[in-house]
Amino acid sequence: DTEVTQTPKHLVMGMTNKKSLKCEQHMGHRAMYWYKQKAKKPPELMFVYSYEKLSINESVPSRFSPECPNSSLLNLHLHALQPEDSALYLCASSPAGQRLNTEAFFGQGTRLTVV
Amino acid sequence: SQKIEQNSEALNIQEGKTATLTCNYTNYSPAYLQWYRQDPGRGPVFLLLIRENEKEKRKERLKVTFDTTLKQSLFHITASQPADSATYLCALDMRGNTPLVFGKGTRLSVIA
Numbered sequence: 001d002t003e004v005t006q007t008p009k010h011l012v013m014g015m016t017n018k019k020s021l022k023c024e025q026h027m028g029h030r031a032m033y034w035y036k037q038k039a040k041k042p043p044e045l046m047f048v049y050s051y052e053k054l055s056i057n058e059s060v061p062s063r064f065s066p067e068c069p070n071s072s073l074l075n076l077h078l079h080a081l082q083p084e085d086s087a088l089y090l091c092a093s094s095p096a097g098q099r100l101n102t103e104a105f106f107g108q109g110t111r112l113t114v115v
Numbered sequence: 116s117q118k119i120e121q122n123s124e125a126l127n128i129q130e131g132k133t134a135t136l137t138c139n140y141t142n143y144s145p146a147y148l149q150w151y152r153q154d155p156g157r158g159p160v161f162l163l164l165i166r167e168n169e170k171e172k173r174k175e176r177l178k179v180t181f182d183t184t185l186k187q188s189l190f191h192i193t194a195s196q197p198a199d200s201a202t203y204l205c206a207l208d209m210r211g212n213t214p215l216v217f218g219k220g221t222r223l224s225v226i227a
Contacts, residue, residue: 004158033214040124042204042217043159056214090158103149104215106158 006091006107014115015081021110023074023091031096032074033104034066037088049074050096081114088112117142119218121205127224128195136190136221138205147208148181148188149215152201159204163190195225 004025013019023032031050035043048056049068057066063085065077074091091107122137138148146167151159165172165181165188172179178191192199202222206215 006158040219042219045214048214050212055212088156092158103161103164104159105161106151109156109158111156 004091004093004105004107006089006110008110009108010111010113012113012115013078013081015083017081018077018079020078021076021089021091021112023076023107024072025093025105026072027093027095027105028071029093029095029105030071031094032068033090033092033094034064034074034076035090035092035106037090037109043090047076078112081112083114086113117216119143119205119207119216121203121218121221123221124219125222125224127226130195130197130225130227132195134192134195134199134223134225136203136205136223138188138190138218140186140207143186143207143216144209145207146210148179149206149208150177150179150188150190151204151206151217153204153220154201162203164208192223195223197225197227200224 007022033048034046036046037043045058046060047066052068063080067075088109088111090109092104094104095102119140128134149164150162153159163179165179167183176193180189202220204220205218
């Protein structure tokens with residue numbers, strides 16, 4: 001299994017809602033990432049988990065809260081989002097080890113719309 | 116300041132020709148450079164990785180070069196096909212535990 005699976009594929013939420021994005025991989029990768037991508041822009045790193053510990057938080061607002069319950073799962077909890085948070089949210093994984101990146105495997109993304 | 120530039124936002128070429136995409140960077144010292152393909156609304160897909168001590172890497176119709184003196188990577192697709200139409204992203208891969216830094220991408224359209 002060489003896939004990173006993200007659910008849901010699409011999500012529409014109000015500014016007062018609480019929702020979660022989920023990501024799963026069974027490749028034994030020990031680094032997992034959340035990226036945010038706006039239209040015609042490159043992916044922007046949000047969080048990195050290495051060996052289930054949060055190793056990088058790129059100054060992301062606290063309305064985004066990551067969680068890594070185990071080595072195969074990564075969640076992103078969303079609360080009180082703003083319309084400008086609407087974007088494609090990408091999860092990725094890589095084998096980790098001496099350096100974070102070898103090749104990164106990306107999921108298909110969750111298209112989030114905040115209304 | 117640190118910058119990654121991909122030569123153009125969009126590139127149109129005729130089917131069968133070679134597409135050449137450019138990635139230039141300033142004030143970075145990547146140990147590796149990666150290229151990804153992204154289709155609309157989908158996640159990027161890894162294509163090739165080249166190390167700083169490698170000049171060239173090939174995979175089927177794809178070829179990547181890496182010149183650390185010029186601070187440039189070239190990505191070639193030979194015998195291009197309409198199915199190659201997508202956005203291609205370069206990503207700088209630094210030493211140690213530093214995440215990938217992506218360029219903005221070049222949207223390639225191969226016209227039949």
